[in-house]
Amino acid sequence: MQHLGDQLIGTPRLAVFELVKNGYDADASCVRVAIEGIGSKSPSISIRDDGVGMSPETVRKIWLVIAHDHKEKQLQKKQRTGKGRLPLGSKGLGRLSVHKLGNKITMVTRAAGEQEVVVSIDWNAMIKHEFLNEANVDVEVRDPVVFSDGSTGTSISIEELRDLHWTRGEIRRLYRQITSISSPFGSKTRDDFEAVLEVPDFPQWIENLPDPAELLKRAPWKYSFQFDGKVFSYTYEFRGIPGVSREKRTVVEENARLLVPPAEVDDDDPLFSGKAQTGTLRKVIADAEMLEGIGPISGTLFVYNLTPKLAKKMGEAQLVKGFLDENGGIRVYRDGIRVYDYGERNNDWLGLDLKRVNNPAKGLSRNIVVGHVSLGQDESHALVEKSNREGFIENAAYGRLQRLVIGAIEPLQREREVDRKAIGELLGDVQDPETKSILEPVGKLRLIGQKNNLSGQIDPLLDRIEHEYTSMKERLLSTGISGTSLAVVFHEIEQGVRSLYRNLEGKPEVEDVADQVNEMMRLLDGFSDLLRKKDRSLVDLKSVVRRARDLNRIRFRHHKVRLECPAVEDDAPSVRVSCSFGLTLGAITNVIDNAIFWMRTRWPDEEDGSGRALYLNIEPDFEGGPAIVIADTGPGFEDSPMDLVRPFYTRRPDGMGMGLYYANMVMELNDGELTFPDVSETDVPTQYDGAVIALRFASLEG
Numbered sequence: 001m002q003h004l005g006d007q008l009i010g011t012p013r014l015a016v017f018e019l020v021k022n023g024y025d026a027d028a029s030c031v032r033v034a035i036e037g038i039g040s041k042s043p044s045i046s047i048r049d050d051g052v053g054m055s056p057e058t059v060r061k062i063w064l065v066i067a068h069d070h071k072e073k074q075l076q077k078k079q080r081t082g083k084g085r086l087p088l089g090s091k092g093l094g095r096l097s098v099h100k101l102g103n104k105i106t107m108v109t110r111a112a113g114e115q116e117v118v119v120s121i122d123w124n125a126m127i128k129h130e131f132l133n134e135a136n137v138d139v140e141v142r143d144p145v146v147f148s149d150g151s152t153g154t155s156i157s158i159e160e161l162r163d164l165h166w167t168r169g170e171i172r173r174l175y176r177q178i179t180s181i182s183s184p185f186g187s188k189t190r191d192d193f194e195a196v197l198e199v200p201d202f203p204q205w206i207e208n209l210p211d212p213a214e215l216l217k218r219a220p221w222k223y224s225f226q227f228d229g230k231v232f233s234y235t236y237e238f239r240g241i242p243g244v245s246r247e248k249r250t251v252v253e254e255n256a257r258l259l260v261p262p263a264e265v266d267d268d269d270p271l272f273s274g275k276a277q278t279g280t281l282r283k284v285i286a287d288a289e290m291l292e293g294i295g296p297i298s299g300t301l302f303v304y305n306l307t308p309k310l311a312k313k314m315g316e317a318q319l320v321k322g323f324l325d326e327n328g329g330i331r332v333y334r335d336g337i338r339v340y341d342y343g344e345r346n347n348d349w350l351g352l353d354l355k356r357v358n359n360p361a362k363g364l365s366r367n368i369v370v371g372h373v374s375l376g377q378d379e380s381h382a383l384v385e386k387s388n389r390e391g392f393i394e395n396a397a398y399g400r401l402q403r404l405v406i407g408a409i410e411p412l413q414r415e416r417e418v419d420r421k422a423i424g425e426l427l428g429d430v431q432d433p434e435t436k437s438i439l440e441p442v443g444k445l446r447l448i449g450q451k452n453n454l455s456g457q458i459d460p461l462l463d464r465i466e467h468e469y470t471s472m473k474e475r476l477l478s479t480g481i482s483g484t485s486l487a488v489v490f491h492e493i494e495q496g497v498r499s500l501y502r503n504l505e506g507k508p509e510v511e512d513v514a515d516q517v518n519e520m521m522r523l524l525d526g527f528s529d530l531l532r533k534k535d536r537s538l539v540d541l542k543s544v545v546r547r548a549r550d551l552n553r554i555r556f557r558h559h560k561v562r563l564e565c566p567a568v569e570d571d572a573p574s575v576r577v578s579c580s581f582g583l584t585l586g587a588i589t590n591v592i593d594n595a596i597f598w599m600r601t602r603w604p605d606e607e608d609g610s611g612r613a614l615y616l617n618i619e620p621d622f623e624g625g626p627a628i629v630i631a632d633t634g635p636g637f638e639d640s641p642m643d644l645v646r647p648f649y650t651r652r653p654d655g656m657g658m659g660l661y662y663a664n665m666v667m668e669l670n671d672g673e674l675t676f677p678d679v680s681e682t683d684v685p686t687q688y689d690g691a692v693i694a695l696r697f698a699s700l701e702g
Contacts, residue, residue: 012163013174014390015097017340019047019156020181020195021088024337026051026154027081033178034198038166045101045158052082053111053152056141059119063107064137078378083192086377088337099123103160110147117141124160168205171197175206176326181338193337215323216370219302220310221419223412227404228296229288232258234408236415241310246423251415258286259601260407261654263399284600286404293397295379297404301330301371301412303364305420309427329366330405335377341390343372349391350406364413373405407653417648536670539584541575541618541628541697542567548588549616559596560610564685567618567628575618575626577697579670584628584695587663587674588616591630591693594659597652598634598691615688622682625672625699629682634690641676663695672697 016033023031028051037043054063074087081087098105103123110116118140126135146155178195199205220241225234236251262284283290291297304324306317330350331343341347345366352366375383382397392398449458545567556563566572592614599612615631622629643649645664650657664674675694684692 012101012161013170013177014340015100016045016047016174017177017181018097020178021337023047023049023051023154023195024085024181024193025081025087026053027083027085028153029192029194031195032198033174033195034200035166035171035174036200038171038199038201041164042159043161043164043166045161046156048153048155050151050153053114053147053154054109054117055111055114056117056139058111059109059117059139064119064139086335088334088377098156098158100162102158102162104158106157106159107154108146108156109154110144110152112152115141116144116147168202171199171202171205172209173326175209177340180327180331180343182336210319210323212323212327212370215320216302218320219304219370221303221412221416222300223303223409224298224300225408225411226296226298227258227286227291227408229286229291232256232286232408234411236412238416238419241305241423244310244423244426246419246426249419251411253411256411257601258404258407259284259410259651259653260286260290260403261652262597263403283604284597285604286407290400290404291379293380293382294401294404295376297373297375297401297408299330299371299373299405299408301369301409303412303416304368304370305423306368310423324367324370327370328368330369330371330373332373332375334375334380334383336374337377339385339392347391350402364409364416373401403653410651410653414649414651536578536580538576538700539579539581541577541626542572544579544581544584544588545616545618545628547585548592551585551589552592555592555596556614559600560605560612561596561599562613563616564613565616567616572618573620575620576700577626577670577672578700579672579697580666583666583669587666587695588628588630590659590663591695594652595630595632595634595691599632602633602635602690613688615684617683619683619694622694622696625696627675627694627696629677629684629692629694631679631682631684631688631692632690633688636690637676644676645674660693663693667695667697670697 020031020033026049028049031047031049034046035043036046078086098107098121105119105121105123107119108116109119118138120138120140126137129135144150147153175197178197181195182193197206220239222237222239223234225232227233231254233254234252234256238246238249240246240248260283304320306321306324327343329343329345329347330352332339342349348366352364352369382395383392383401384395385391386393392401446455446459446462449455449462545565549563549565549568553563555561595614596612599614603611611633613633615629617629618626619629620626637644638651639649645660646657647661648657660674667674673696675696677692677694679686679688679692682692682694
């Protein structure tokens with residue numbers, strides 16, 4: 001039992017948190033935690049609640065039985081307590097937390113109409129016995145002494161603590177952890193339960209701590225969302241920044257589509273995996289089926305900006321930064337009670353930091369977000385907490401929850417980018433996006449390599465990436481193309497960056513890391529060579545279109561897309577232009593990738609006779625010069641051409657917002673243009689009523 005308590009519960013703070021949750025299950029209104037004797041050789045911890053308490057029979061037959069399933073049965077029957085609560089625990093292991101904390105445990109409990117029960121456990125004496133059935137636990141039934149005023153509840157005292165050194169930082173973290181058990185956000189707040197921490201020897205340690213409610217008011221951005229399987233609604237607010245003339249604005253959507261990123265395993269695109277999987281494809285539009293075993297979800301996020309210029313304008317920057325250091329992240333609450341350890345420093349459960357490595361200009365890192373996701377305890381039965389109380393078991397339902405939340409916060413990222421760009425222009429602080437897109441991810445990878453003693457192997461390769469970046473930037477600037485960004489490089493090798501980042505965090509084999517970085521370099525070298533030589537030659541557009549068709553043929557089958565491509569017919573005319581074959585092929589593939597995703601939103605996988613169709617053709621007489629025209633049967637564009645080609649602007653969940661930007665850059669390098677014509681301006685058949693894109697080239701005759 002001692003080993004179970006020690007190894008199942010990760011930290012002393014988590015052990016206290018578990019005992020507070022037990023008080024919630026006992027229908028307590030308040031749980032008081034006191035830590036006394038800090039700095040002495042004999043500190044102690046006490047936890048007292050005013051819940052229903054336990055009878056002598058409950059203590060003997062349930063509390064003293066390891067892994068008793070009475071709470072699990074209560075959950076299965078959806079049997080609520082007098083205050084309408086469903087139990088947070090279900091495995092009967094939370095009570096082992098006491099054994100994580102100390103050697104001497106005394107529990108006093110009393111149920112209504114019962115005598116008081118005292119249980120004493122001394123591990124110093126018990127551990128001398130080889131078998132548990134030889135060790136005695138003292139259970140005394142007596143007239144009420146602790147609960148003598150007719151009250152009920154449970155009081156636990158723990159002495160001879162295993163961890164004697166409770167520092168100011170540990171106490172403050174425990175305070176935050178205990179007080180965060182009940183959601184401080186919105187309508188899901190529980191007003192019938194509170195947890196209190198007392199530190200009699202050092203009360204100043206937790207006095208005058210910043211009020212979270214006041215600091216949340218300082219967040220420039222607030223975003224809330226709800227999804228019940230039918231309706232996805234959200235409210236985005238830019239609440240203004242003192243001294244910045246950007247006007248406040250609010251975006252409200254009452255009935256939007258909740259787009260979710262494709263599942264990595266079940267929707268493995270053959271372009272990236274090298275294999276086509278069979279079976280039902282995962283959806284990219286959320287529906288009631290995706291909520292099965294999860295139930296309706298809602299959430300609220302507060303987002304800050306920590307750049308030095310803006311931090312000064314907001315005032316008390318260090319106070320805000322300290323608050324974010326301790327509270328940054330997105331927590332999960334069920335019935336208003338926190339599921340630990342989502343929202344903690346070591347749990348990037350939505351991959352926010354990783355996404356920011358891949359896309360620094362757009363991403364929401366955990367250190368600038370404070371928020372929550374709320375679930376119902378009854379409806380979220382498929383989300384099962386791990387025995388060590390550190391999050392949910394990573395089953396299929398958990399994977400769906402991640403995708404749902406990532407999709408739900410995508411409008412926040414998109415709208416926030418609009419305000420961030422405007423604020424940057426007002427402050428004259430518009431930074432070249434390529435600076436962060438290359439150097440910041442490389443810097444992060446370098447730091448992680450350092451932690452894993454891999455600097456000697458990967459630093460030279462990362463140095464080469466930075467060198468190639470600098471030289472490519474100089475060459476591109478010399479062409480006079482304004483705003484050209486080398487973020488396209490990381491867009492093209494995004495899969496490699498993500499994989500390398502994960503592997504480095506997992507302490508991998510040196511050879512594997514070196515192989516991955518070398519593969520990234522090969523892709524980078526290929527791109528660099530194209531720019532260095534400019535790779536411009538006379539190219540038959542028919543050969544480019546045929547190559548694009550052949551490269552994507554397996555994807556069309558995988559995603560059930562019907563392709564119409566008159567340009568590759570034997571009798572189709574040849575059209576020659578001056579362009580880079582490789583870059584143009586990449587631009588077409590990016591456009592096709594976007595088309596496939598958006599057609600899936602209009603024509604879900606479950607519908608018979610999928611309406612997904614793509615039109616790919618060459619129009620020699622297009623206005624301004626010959627063009628490759630691509631049209632689809634998706635939902636079409638919602639944004640202006642200027643926004644569509646802006647780096648990092650996207651409506652795709654988990655998207656980088658670089659696909660059309662890349663295609664636009666390629667066409668500029670080709671002395672051409674990426675345009676978004678109306679279908680009436682092309683020879684596209686009328687049934688292609690979605691997006692229409694033209695890659696227009698300079699005419700050789702011109």
